[in-house]
Amino acid sequence: MTAAIEVRGLRKRYRRVEALRGVDFEVPEGSICGFLGPNGAGKSTTMEILMGLIKPSAGWASILGDDLDGDGLMTRSRIGYLPQDPSFFPRAKVRSILRFVARRYLVGSRAAINTRVDETLDLVGLTDLADRKVKALSGGELRRLGISQAIIGNPDLLILDEPSVGLDPEGRHQVLALLDRLREQMTIFYSSHILDDVERIADHIVVIDRGEIVEQGPMDRYLGGRGVYSVTLDVGDGDGVLRGLEHEPWVDEITPMGEREWRVETPDRAIAEHRLMRFLVANDGVRVVALRPAYRSLEDLYMELVGDADDH
Numbered sequence: 001m002t003a004a005i006e007v008r009g010l011r012k013r014y015r016r017v018e019a020l021r022g023v024d025f026e027v028p029e030g031s032i033c034g035f036l037g038p039n040g041a042g043k044s045t046t047m048e049i050l051m052g053l054i055k056p057s058a059g060w061a062s063i064l065g066d067d068l069d070g071d072g073l074m075t076r077s078r079i080g081y082l083p084q085d086p087s088f089f090p091r092a093k094v095r096s097i098l099r100f101v102a103r104r105y106l107v108g109s110r111a112a113i114n115t116r117v118d119e120t121l122d123l124v125g126l127t128d129l130a131d132r133k134v135k136a137l138s139g140g141e142l143r144r145l146g147i148s149q150a151i152i153g154n155p156d157l158l159i160l161d162e163p164s165v166g167l168d169p170e171g172r173h174q175v176l177a178l179l180d181r182l183r184e185q186m187t188i189f190y191s192s193h194i195l196d197d198v199e200r201i202a203d204h205i206v207v208i209d210r211g212e213i214v215e216q217g218p219m220d221r222y223l224g225g226r227g228v229y230s231v232t233l234d235v236g237d238g239d240g241v242l243r244g245l246e247h248e249p250w251v252d253e254i255t256p257m258g259e260r261e262w263r264v265e266t267p268d269r270a271i272a273e274h275r276l277m278r279f280l281v282a283n284d285g286v287r288v289v290a291l292r293p294a295y296r297s298l299e300d301l302y303m304e305l306v307g308d309a310d311d312h
């Protein structure tokens with residue numbers, strides 16, 4: 001695995017608060033990585049350190065193969081960043097803001113830069129609002145303007161601090177769809193509290209609690225894949241059915257869950273829904289009482305890891 005971000009022993013102390021207490025994690029190149037944790041866990045601090053906005057008290061990090069300690073100017077130009085509270089001049093128009101940013105960061109003819117601005121507006125779905133003033137934008141539109149600034153230079157790595165916070169379902173959906181469109185082009189590292197969204201889009205997670213990483217890795221590892229099904233059978237001859245099932249090449253594992261309940265793991269959902277169902281129906285005398293997905297949600301995992309830490 002090539003890491004787009006690698007962090008080792010990162011510490012940050014603000015006067016009395018130890019915001020990061022030796023943080024280690026990696027974000028694989030090409031992934032969409034959700035950075036999760038309760039309020040005050042240290043997410044913004046980590047991102048600000050990665051962006052070179054604040055200095056760590058100790059530790060080491062590398063972004064896109066470059067040491068954070070070096071001057072990193074070339075690397076900086078390959079990273080897009082959306083801070084938690086971006087601010088825009090309220091009377092400026094969408095297109096002029098983006099042109100202003102593009103002229104500061106991109107090298108090229110005016111025409112080429114304007115083309116890039118138009119492409120970016122299109123990508124974030126703001127073409128129709130290009131002549132609208134910032135103060136007349138909705139929360140979701142404003143967030144997409146923030147993301148458009150971050151991606152104008154076509155970065156290899158995009159770092160977003162809570163891109164969906166405070167948005168209504170429509171705004172969240174638009175941000176999510178946009179991240180999905182960007183996934184082919186760049187590595188995305190983003191913090192979020194909206195676990196449903198992270199579960200839908202991220203392929204990797206890093207969970208931080210009180211300044212320490214409590215979990216990290218590919219999403220599949222935690223959620224046990226999508227093909228884990230729990231089957232409840234009402235049978236005289238349940239054992240025979242199970243023995244038959246055990247021999248099917250598409251069954252990964254069978255675990256007893258109760259007197260008549262077995263958990264059957266299959267490699268994917270399509271297999272569970274088609275082959276498993278067909279197999280059970282073909283067995284006379286067996287009554288399928290329930291067949292339901294049995295995988296944990298990201299929310300279950302998160303609650304196991306950090307519990308009700310948001311209430312501290």
Ligand code: ADP
Pocket residue numbers: 014015017018019037038039040041042043044045046
């Ligand atoms: P998160 O983004 O996960 O909500 P932060 O990184 O913002 O967490 O904050 C981590 C901890 O550091 C919190 O306890 C917060 O109060 C503290 N903190 C953050 N910024 C500062 C600062 N500039 N001065 C003092 N303490 C800070």
